[in-house]
Amino acid sequence: MNKFKPVMFVGTASDVGKSVLATAFCRVLKQEGYQPAPFKAQNMSLNSYVTPEGLELGRAQAVQAEACNIPSHTDMNPVLLKPNSEKSSQIVLNGKPVGNQSAREYFLGNNKEKLFEEAKAAFQRLHEKYSPIVMEGAGSISELNLKKRDISNMRMAMAAGADVYLVADIDKGGVFASVYGSIQLLNPEERKHIKGIIINKFRGDASLFEEGKNLIKDLTGIPVVGLLPYFKDIFIEEEDSVSLKKKFSKAVEKRLNIGVVLLPHISNFTDFSRLERDERVHLFYSHDKEELAASDILILPGTKSTIADLHFLRRKGIAEVILHAHKAGKKVIGICGGYQMMGSWIEDPYQVESEMVRYPGLGLLPVNTILEKEKQTVERTFLYRDLDTPCKGYEVHMGKTIGSGNPLIYFQDGTTDGCWLSDQCWGTYLHGILDNAVVLDDLLREKGNRSEDLLNWADFKQQQYDKLADHLRRHLDLDYMINLLNA
Template sequence: MDLKKLRPIMFVGTGSDVGKSVIAAGFCRIFKQDGYEPAPFKAQNMSLNSFVTPDGLELGRAQAVQAEAAQIPCESDMNPVLLKPTNDKSSQVVLNGKPVGNQSAYEYFMANDRRELFTAVKDAFDRLASKYSPIVMEGAGSISELNLKHRDITNLRMAAHAGAAVYLVADIDKGGVFGSVYGTIALLTPEERACMKGIIINKFRGDGRLFEDGKRKLEELTGLPVIGILPYFRDIHIEQEDSVSLELKYKSAVEGKVNIAVVLLKRLSNFTDFDRLEKDPRVNLFYSNDPSEISKASIVIIPGSKNTIGDMLAIKNNGVAKAIYDAHKAGKTVIGICGGYQMLGESIMDPHHIEGDIEQIPGLGLLPVTTVLQPEKTTLQCIFEFQGMEGTGYEIHMGETTALSPGQPVATLADGRRDGYYLDHKTWGSYIHGILDNSAVINSILAPYTDEKGIHYDYKKFKEGQYDKLAELLRSHIHMDLIYKSLAI
């Protein structure tokens, strides 16, 4: 069957966290529903939330979500450059799905004008565009960062290469929407301005008709059509790109629910590990680095971290480590995922200085295991068995963890490997991201705290329904005829 062709479409922003990722996911589903074969693309992501492709390569979680919305397997070409911050000044650089080393922000942004990286991302785009249409592209941050524009590999230079129709997304809930939209457009060169096809106002609270006068003024100021005013919504659940959304989850313990505290690490990674658990009606899940709040939870989970030793040191200094230890001594459940699993052990060693200058640090000592950080990263999708039930997940870690005494694994993987250490039903650690997406695991950890049975919950079916709801909302608030007109070849 011949591929139905459309020009690429690109969603760029007046700044970060304006809703580009979710809108791009919605359009991936719309184009799929309309008989096309769309695929997502973001040249460069900066995120600690990543995913693993079927062939064991790494990409930003947002593009994996968008691929899921497009109903296709994710691949590293969808996000050829991924920056994973290891501390305040440097990041691990993942190129075409594999780490190529750590660089400071200055080294990364200033060296060689990033010509080689730009060539790599253009090649990745071209490979993707040969198989899919339309490519649904996402920009990064603001498109008007004048000091960085000539080194840009993500926004309008990429749009020009792709020949994309570009739409500017602005978050009206942040305030200052007229200044941000007008200023963004005014700072573009004539060549950049020629790429722009329209404006989308996002997160409008109330009746969108009340913004009709504002819409007209924006169109007069910019010369671009406002093609949609999207409402602020809370009833459609799409995974967020990064942990800026976690500030909405700094809740506390409540009566009548199983309270679960996820330790809020500074370099917390893959926070989407807890999305399924958070939606369980028996659960009140919250994030905290306050020892007094953690002490109120029945279950404490230590999540993954991009700097396990640094975060281990931080929780020792801020009292959280003692709160976790006290919870364990009080008979509560303590679970570690990935970096959190490493922290539960006796020690973490970094002889190759993967994370920094500290070569060894004691762990929490709750599991008889020790971890040595390795230069090679493990990235795998996996099928596993947990207490007789099959589940799926993925691994992303740079450590090798060894048991100091015989014990049971948390899960047995389909390839025969044993994962994690299962001390007892209330104390265990695993390398499997997504292990808590599986009902059997959730029911097991909640069993000591509630007699209420979990509802049968098909998480994949739930997510499919959310993409359809998002597509319906976009269709009802965006001038789709104008979109398709701008994409016609």
């Protein structure tokens, strides 16, 4: 296999579109006959995924691997930070948790050199199997107070010898200052790696920005290689919970309303991506008790801090809304941490989450949970209830739930998962369960029409990657970028 230079997308700030651009470029390179793979040295996200080996990585790199048509692997995201409070995070190294640290300990401590070596080793292993590697930075490239310890941006770009493209979000405003300032704050050696600037999320007539492109080139000496229009008609899974603020936030008339409780530490909200696209329902995220009370179906999602978020439900009055909905015969289901909340008790003997040894659940399901030190991460093939259609999902949790009641899930090895109390009330540890048509059709049985008749999820996602690649082909100077890979 021929080896090509890596390419890296970095940002003037967070949420400028780096992940989506990296996904799109992965797909373009795959279409062009290359063998690309994604890489992000350090990711901070509560949306994670499980590799075929049963290890954990950031969801964005799993999506990018899917765009490359290759299996996800922890070398694509060797360091994953999963916030469990406003000031601390669980550190996942090469797919396995290695402990918790405060932000101060992590960003100012001495362990970053070891993590940087781990990141470089992961990159090298990946580069031996795939080429080119499509790299993604984190946040802004010019955080001067953190730059010396940063393992995600220019330090990693220089170690990999990557061509770097700076992404700016013009929709945020101040694009000239953010681009010029970001580049000026780099040292000369770092600046040599910046090969182009991409202006993202442009609205209106692109011809009006021609002068702007020339001004940026004059200011920085670096060409603008693309002006990417804002789009709403391409669906790519998002990793950042910031995106949830853009979702519908209340029930609507004449639709089956599904309310997902917007927990402070919500995780793996991509569990509901397919439901968002289902024309039979209107799905929204909210922590407003009046809006949630108007739902026909309530879903308690995954969380990184089950006990803290359960306390939040009680403090906000949402727990009462959930219990009232259950008594009224509405459907209430829970996934992962949400499933744990629906039980009678949550015990934390090792103080994994809090100083509380025992905390009462909502009492909707006849189960109890014990939080454990070891995390369960595994891909699963399963049967849902008494249906004989194989389904797929994955587990990412640090707890064991036991009790009475009928199992919801049956695995090939004879073990089970979850608790089915009735059609109106059940819970499971399985993320991705709602991506399966038979589960959705059972959940929405009164709405008619089969899910596969409306949307084949696997085909739909592949179509979206192709649409995203087409978007880049129309608005980015791909010839320039691809020619540099061969230089």
